[in-house]
Amino acid sequence: MKVWILRHGEAQAQARSDAERELTRHGREQVLQSAAHLMGKPVLRILASPYVRTRQTAELVREALGLTEPVVLTPWLTPDSDPRQVLTHLMQDHADGDVLLVSHQPLVGTLIGLAVHGNTQHAQPMNTASLAQLSGDFPLAGAMALDSVQHV
Numbered sequence: 001m002k003v004w005i006l007r008h009g010e011a012q013a014q015a016r017s018d019a020e021r022e023l024t025r026h027g028r029e030q031v032l033q034s035a036a037h038l039m040g041k042p043v044l045r046i047l048a049s050p051y052v053r054t055r056q057t058a059e060l061v062r063e064a065l066g067l068t069e070p071v072v073l074t075p076w077l078t079p080d081s082d083p084r085q086v087l088t089h090l091m092q093d094h095a096d097g098d099v100l101l102v103s104h105q106p107l108v109g110t111l112i113g114l115a116v117h118g119n120t121q122h123a124q125p126m127n128t129a130s131l132a133q134l135s136g137d138f139p140l141a142g143a144m145a146l147d148s149v150q151h152v
């Protein structure tokens with residue numbers, strides 16, 4: 001199984017709420033650069049946080065890859081979600097194939113740390129639109145390998 005983890009592109013500094021912040025023009029360009037690293041990869045589905053900037057990021061990637069399956073919005077991919085719950089959801093509902101997660105810091109960094117090192121104390125630094133590729137037999141704490149990280 002492969003799991004790609006993408007942090008959303010650069011977003012507006014202010015909006016009515018954090019969840020309503022939209023991607024900037026630069027953020028859209030960043031996302032398309034990251035999407036280029038996914039070309040030819042076996043991404044079966046995209047799961048994203050319901051926040052506006054992550055929905056926009058996920059849709060840009062979906063379109064760039066030519067995927068027909070819609071983006072699945074999941075409330076367990078928000079910035080302060082528990083990375084253990086993310087691994088549980090992946091194991092229960094998505095262990096059958098390769099998946100792209102589109103989310104936020106601090107979740108993306110701590111999720112990678114948990115999946116690779118078995119704890120959240122070794123969080124992976126992730127800039128806006130950074131893309132990490134993990135692989136393993138199962139999405140379990142400490143059971144995955146960090147194959148690559150692309151920063152734009």
